[in-house]
Amino acid sequence: MIGLEDVAKLAQVSAATASRALTKPELVAEATRERVQHAARTLGYQPNVLARSLRQRGSRTLGLVVTDILNPFHATLAKGVQDVAEAQGYTVLMFNSDEESARERRAFETLRGHLPRGLIVVPTPATHTNLDLLPGLPVIELDRASGRANAHTVLVDNEAGAERAVSHLAAHGHRRIGMIVGRRDISTAIERHEGYRRALADAGIPYRPELVLPGDHREAGGRAAAHALLALPAGERPTALFVGNNEMTVGAVLATRELGLRLPGDLSVVAFDDSRWAQTILPALTVVAQPEYELGALACRTLLARLAGEEVPTAVRLKTTFIERDSVAPPAGQPRPQPHPAGSP
């Protein structure tokens, strides 16, 4: 392994000067600097980041903990984070919590040993306490909020997005609108549910708890919830469904197929999260799209700005985009859509 010592020898300077020439060029005479840099290139010198980090008590490393890397939404978040980090010379240590407290805990422990400069985390309900393992570490919460005081968050405007989606259904004449909501202890689910309530209230539709079912944010949960909702007796069964995330939407759509329901004739669907799947199944789904990549990239930029000592906003909310496609129609027996509500594009 080629070390700084080797470079220094070749450039005929001390190791300290070699170090300076490479990391703080302005502190070194031009001639020396060039000699050292040349030597480094010649030898193919690559700094040992372990030694450097040990000395500096902190590495150019960022932690990233997501809850499900197989979910394309999270994969895209991760790519946004990675691309920004890489561009700034940071390495990201990525972990999967799989939504499990114990796994998140282990991720934090492992991370700690690597002395990361900061952490970006998609919180689970346990994050609040697990973060005690990393006292003093700058943290950005991504996609969801853990509820810690003064936490820095980069989120999406879930409530407005959900309200827009449900208003759209109401505007098409739906009165029995079901929601598959997600876990009640996760902020996105709570906020999207709140948007659902508000849209109903705006449309003068009473809130009916039996039409709102929790899911587990996975396909299986969405499927089970959809089956339960669609098993209600004819007069009670929802004519439209608002589904709280991409994975549950897959389950819900599969459930409608299993029941032989046609979309949107027999049932209208609006989903949170866009995806290639939502774009290319038939009918293409009307969705509330999130800027996933930008979310990840922004979280990383925010973290790096904080590390650089800049003032950054504590809570950022990006906007969602409502995308109308082919999965919404008036309820059966009421063929004509009502006019669009004021204030919508």
Add this chain to the structure above:
Amino acid sequence: MIGLEDVAKLAQVSAATASRALTKPELVAEATRERVQHAARTLGYQPNVLARSLRQRGSRTLGLVVTDILNPFHATLAKGVQDVAEAQGYTVLMFNSDEESARERRAFETLRGHLPRGLIVVPTPATHTNLDLLPGLPVIELDRASGRANAHTVLVDNEAGAERAVSHLAAHGHRRIGMIVGRRDISTAIERHEGYRRALADAGIPYRPELVLPGDHREAGGRAAAHALLALPAGERPTALFVGNNEMTVGAVLATRELGLRLPGDLSVVAFDDSRWAQTILPALTVVAQPEYELGALACRTLLARLAGEEVPTAVRLKTTFIERDSVAPPAGQPRPQPHPAGSP
């Protein structure tokens, strides 16, 4: 930060003994060992892996470089690698080459500074030379082979999988079978193409180069290739398509829709790679499925076994699974399928 020194003090031993008690318990008296372990737990001691790695000249870290983390196939490979690594106490540093030589190069450079014990890489055509940056590092090539001599590889039986798929089309009476093949400098594409040729030969169908188009392994490339193939004059146009990977398949299917073609009535399709998308679009696609997760997991197990000094096979090929769904029918004008070829399930 709690260090070994703190633990040692609390347990009333030297730092050296504390270190031994924690990492080589058999070298320490039972009583001492327990005292130290207890102290470590009490203080919440977490070893500083940087210091440890510096001293040991190597970290409990593995590199993983994939070509496209947004591709679910690669995301699943990555999860397989991660899960195994984590279970063995290894941390994985994951990078994205995006199929670009320069990015892969940078990933290798960054990795080098972290003194990883080994590397798992989905090779690009540049990997062969880029690996010079990491001399002596144990490497496993995953999914594709770079062509380096003595390289350890964990692959799938691409040729047999492709042959099975194309034979299936031939057995249904197709004679003009197109292939969207991927890049000619990537081993999977070459091997799948070879399987295609062999199947044609077995079925007595002449090979026609104009029916074989390269793609870029992405959706856009698949779409363009499909459009080109389907723009051939009526008598030359393929009645069936074999598509070389999951992403290009999406593009190809979208192209058929843009052309108003019905699957499988107007065109039969068999694809390499299964995916939820392939399972849930209509018609569901007949595919050659790969054991993605197992590929990643096996690559990692193989690497760790090598690090442990065990003898491991140099080249491993996992089997693919042919899954018949609804995207294959006899060509138009020839309604009755021919009997299945001998040797197939």
Add this chain to the structure above:
DNA sequence: CTGAAAGCGCTAACAT
């Protein structure tokens, strides 16, 4: 079985 001492490769004080 345990302790003392050295050193992994680098950078930050402190000199000059």
Add this chain to the structure above:
DNA sequence: ATGTTAGCGCTTTCAG
């Protein structure tokens, strides 16, 4: 502007 020295936290000789 550069060299000297010390030390980051840990493991590993080497003694005892």
